[in-house]
Structures are given as C-alpha cells and as structure tokens.
Amino acid sequence: MRLYEVNVPAPSSLDRTTAASEDLDLVVAVMRRDRKASARLVELYADPVYAYVHHRLLPRTDLVEDLVQDVFLAVLTNLAGFRGESSLRSWVLGIARHKVEDYYRSRLREPESALDEDQQGPAEAPPDPQLDESLDRERLQDKTRRVLESLPEEYSLALLWRYWEKRSAREIAACTGRTEKAVERLLARARQRFRRRWNDA
Amino acid sequence: MPEEFLEALAGRTGPAERKAPSRLKARVYTALLAAQSPLLSLSKTPRLCVFEQVVRIAPVGERLKSGNPCRVCHARILAENLANPPIWWPNCPYTGFKSS
Numbered sequence: 001m002r003l004y005e006v007n008v009p010a011p012s013s014l015d016r017t018t019a020a021s022e023d024l025d026l027v028v029a030v031m032r033r034d035r036k037a038s039a040r041l042v043e044l045y046a047d048p049v050y051a052y053v054h055h056r057l058l059p060r061t062d063l064v065e066d067l068v069q070d071v072f073l074a075v076l077t078n079l080a081g082f083r084g085e086s087s088l089r090s091w092v093l094g095i096a097r098h099k100v101e102d103y104y105r106s107r108l109r110e111p112e113s114a115l116d117e118d119q120q121g122p123a124e125a126p127p128d129p130q131l132d133e134s135l136d137r138e139r140l141q142d143k144t145r146r147v148l149e150s151l152p153e154e155y156s157l158a159l160l161w162r163y164w165e166k167r168s169a170r171e172i173a174a175c176t177g178r179t180e181k182a183v184e185r186l187l188a189r190a191r192q193r194f195r196r197r198w199n200d201a
Numbered sequence: 202m203p204e205e206f207l208e209a210l211a212g213r214t215g216p217a218e219r220k221a222p223s224r225l226k227a228r229v230y231t232a233l234l235a236a237q238s239p240l241l242s243l244s245k246t247p248r249l250c251v252f253e254q255v256v257r258i259a260p261v262g263e264r265l266k267s268g269n270p271c272r273v274c275h276a277r278i279l280a281e282n283l284a285n286p287p288i289w290w291p292n293c294p295y296t297g298f299k300s301s
Contacts, residue, residue, distance in 0.1 A: 032241050033239070033241045034240075034246060035234055035237075035240050035269070035294070036247060036248055036294070038230060039294035039297060041233070042226050042229050042294075042298070043297060043298065043301040046225065046229060046301075047219070047220050047301075049221070050219060050221035051216045051219035051220075055215070055217065055219075065222075068221065068225060068229065069228060072229045072233060073232060073236055076233055076236055076237065137213060137214070137217075140210070140214055141214045141217055144210060162207075163207040164214075164215075166211075191207065
C-alpha cells in the first residue's frame with residue numbers, strides 16, 4: 001500500500017520526479033538486458049497485471065497465465081517506446097488492456113453462435129435487479145463473477161467490454177467487424193441473460 | 202435491465218487485489234530472459250547468486266557469461282512448477298518471487 005493513501009499528504013512533485021526517474025532507470029536497465037532488472041520488472045508488475053487480466057478474462061481464467069506472459073513479452077518489445085509521460089505501472093497496464101481487448105476482439109469476431117434460449121425470450125420479463133448497497137465489495141465481486149461465469153462466453157465478454165472497459169457499442173463494432181446494431185442486439189441479449197442469472201443467484 | 206445497474210456494478214467491482222502465483226512470475230521471468238538473449242554479461246551484473254558467481258569467475262568466454270545459467274538450474278525448474286519451491290539462494294530471482 002502506498003503511504004500517502006493512509007494519512008499523509010499526496011506525493012510532492014519531488015516524489016513524483018523520483019518515481020519517474022526510478023521507472024526510467026528500470027527501463028534502461030531492462031533494455032541493457034540486465035537480468036536482475038528483468039526480475040525486478042516481474043516482481044513489481046506481475047501482481048497488478050495478473051489481477052487485471054484475471055478480472056477481465058472471466059470466465060476464461062484458464063487463459064490468464066498465458067496472457068500475462070504475453071503482456072510481459074509485449075512490454076519488452078515496446079519498452080523503447082516508454083517516454084515516462086505516465087508511470088511505468090500505468091504504461092504496463094495499458095499494454096495489458098490492449099492484450100485483453102485483442103482477446104475480446106478475436107472471440108467476438110467469430111460468427112455469432114445460436115443461443116436459442118435468448119432468441120425465444122422469456123415468457124415474462126424478470127424484474128430489474130437492485131444493487132444491494134449492503135453487499136460488501138467482496139461479496140458483490142463474487143456474485144458478479146459467478147453470474148458472468150454462468151453466461152455464454154460471447155455474452156460475458158460483450159458485457160465486460162461494454163461496462164467494465166467502458167467501450168461504446170460503436171467502438172466494439174469497429175473492433176469486431178460487426179455492425180453497431182448487431183453489437184447492440186448482442187448486448188441486449190447479454191443483459192437479459194445477466195438479469196435472469198443475477199435474480200436467480 | 203437498466204444500463205445504469207451494470208454501470209454501477211462495474212464501478213463497484215474493479216479488479217480485486219490478487220497476487221500472481223510465484224510459479225507464474227518464474228515462468229514470465231524465464232520467458233523474458235529467453236527473449237533477451239544474449240544478456241548483459243555476468244561480469245557487469247550486480248547481485249549474483251552463487252551459481253551465477255561460479256560462471257562469472259570460471260575461465261569461460263563471454264558467450265557463456267552472456268548466456269542464461271538459470272536454464273540449467275534446479276531453482277528455475279522448482280520455481281516454475283511448485284507453489285512454494287524449496288529454494289533459498291540469496292540473490293536468486295526465483296527465490297525472490299516466493300516473497301514478492
């Protein structure tokens with residue numbers, strides 16, 4: 001935990017300069033192929049990258065480790081492009097985000113599968129769920145994970161991309177080669193199925 | 202389902218604190234070294250583990266000193282396959298991943 005999150009003031013510009021300088025030193029050392037610097041890179045950023053990828057790849061947690069490795073190899077390949085304009089952590093997580101979106105793109109580009117249950121629609125629309133304010137973050141996270149895991153992958157990825165990655169239907173359409181209307185239909189079906197599973201969970 | 206519900210839910214369920222398994226860190230490190238080969242010579246590298254130190258002082262050429270001795274090290278194999286590998290060598294990165 002960063003100290004300034006507890007009860008001390010936000011970092012001064014001097015602290016930020018020091019952090020930026022440490023980031024650049026690490027980048028230079030990795031580019032010099034210093035093995036100890038590479039170990040440091042993994043020590044510092046494997047946890048946040050893993051947490052991010054794990055959360056965004058639900059329900060395909062079996063793919064997380066390979067994707068984390070791909071992220072670090074991409075970091076290595078692109079390291080010369082790091083200018084220190086953001087923290088190294090943000091930059092690495094940006095690459096993780098691109099990798100996750102590559103995965104979404106590849107899966108959602110595939111022809112739409114026949115999901116009969118949703119095309120027929122429920123006899124009666126279930127009530128809108130309420131976000132229970134009393135549920136703590138951990139229980140909410142757990143319920144969300146369970147519901148997303150229970151959906152067809154196409155639906156869970158569409159919802160993750162739209163709501164957790166905050167991409168518009170138009171952006172998703174542009175990335176996947178689908179029309180915006182098709183993405184909106186997919187999202188509507190995914191929301192409907194999510195609602196049903198959320199109410200049942 | 203109102204979109205606001207999913208937007209609020211996403212806002213409250215970002216990635217949780219989660220530690221990467223140490224064997225994954227070991228695998229990633231090995232992959233990075235393989236991609237970077239040849240590495241900076243051990244003669245110019247600080248904080249060597251005992252096995253790297255042996256290679257550093259051995260009468261071998263730069264090609265070996267710029268190689269990756271971890272490739273043939275038991276510590277790497279244990280670290281890549283066990284959750285809590287029985288390795289304690291100072292300055293060994295694979296040992297370091299256990300506690301990072």
